[in-house]
């Protein structure tokens with residue numbers, strides 16, 4: 001029996017591609033293992049899956065800011081590397097597929113030391129820190145954006161496009177409205193601050209709630225611990241994170257306000273949803289979301305509001321314009337082919353397996 005191991009985590013953006021791939025490998029009779037952290041979102045999303053063995057390891061975070069955890073983390077990373085090495089040695093997979101995120105670094109190195117071939121996936125336009133460290137140990141890197149090639153070693157990059165989970169293609173607007181208790185006569189605005197939520201966006205949305213709910217019924221995916229019960233109303237429904245309901249909620253949405261994480265924006269593109277993107281700033285990240293957003297803006301798929309320009313007023317005026325011009329964005333998105341990245345990616349993984 002062929003064996004595949006997956007890794008990736010820290011935020012859902014480093015897990016959802018794996019979620020799209022796993023059912024296909026199970027269906028084809030592969031044995032599936034996953035190495036993630038002991039308490040991260042990947043554990044929550046992967047451990048309940050049938051026919052997947054989840055292995056939790058110690059992890060540290062590669063932070064860009066000063067934090068006392070930075071002193072403790074190198075020890076956790078070393079512990080995690082030993083754990084990953086031992087799990088891989090025992091399970092002997094034919095291939096490791098890594099979606100990145102800090103948990104993946106010791107797993108990729110552990111695979112290489114055990115002579116297991118590694119294929120990496122990079123969702124963003126430029127490689128993240130974890131993938132940058134991992135790339136020398138990998139046989140190949142699959143990319144979502146064609147532009148990523150110029151940031152990768154020659155001969156290692158494979159442009160496959162965005163991977164969209166099958167469930168997202170099967171959303172039903174009427175089911176979404178029933179779940180949210182919304183009417184079909186007023187437009188729906190969905191707000192997603194990435195998989196972890198975005199405090200700044202949450203604040204601006206809540207400060208302009210009166211204006212926004214005059215025009216829209218709102219679904220706000222606001223992140224763990226960030227629901228404000230005092231504001232919950234028939235026009236404003238908040239959720240920390242939604243899983244199986246997301247396809248229906250997206251299907252009923254007319255326009256979207258979102259961070260510019262790669263997986264999310266390609267999902268909205270696939271579903272032809274006009275989007276106002278508020279990328280994570282350069283201060284809070286390496287600036288990858290700014291590049292993602294600019295690439296989408298130049299293709300005419302979105303409007304961009306930079307966080308430094310975001311006020312309750314600019315938020316309302318930008319989303320009002322977005323809604324008024326929605327047909328223009330939908331037209332541009334219609335011209336974009338829905339490339340079948342999933343089957344190409346599955347073939348690449350099989351070819352990488354020894």
Ligand SMILES: CC(=O)N[C@H]1[C@@H](OP(=O)(O)OP(=O)(O)OC[C@H]2O[C@@H](n3ccc(=O)[nH]c3=O)[C@H](O)[C@@H]2O)O[C@H](CO)[C@@H](O)[C@@H]1O
Pocket residue numbers: 011012013014016123124192193194195196221240241242243246260261262263264265267280285288289
């Ligand atoms: C803060 C941070 O480090 N963000 C990064 C992280 O974002 P983040 O984890 O937010 O990643 P993405 O926006 O790429 O993907 C989020 C995924 O979570 C799903 N989802 C989200 C909310 C919800 O309620 N339910 C749900 O299923 C979305 O459909 C999507 O598939 O990884 C992305 C991909 O490498 C990067 O571009 C981001 O810069």
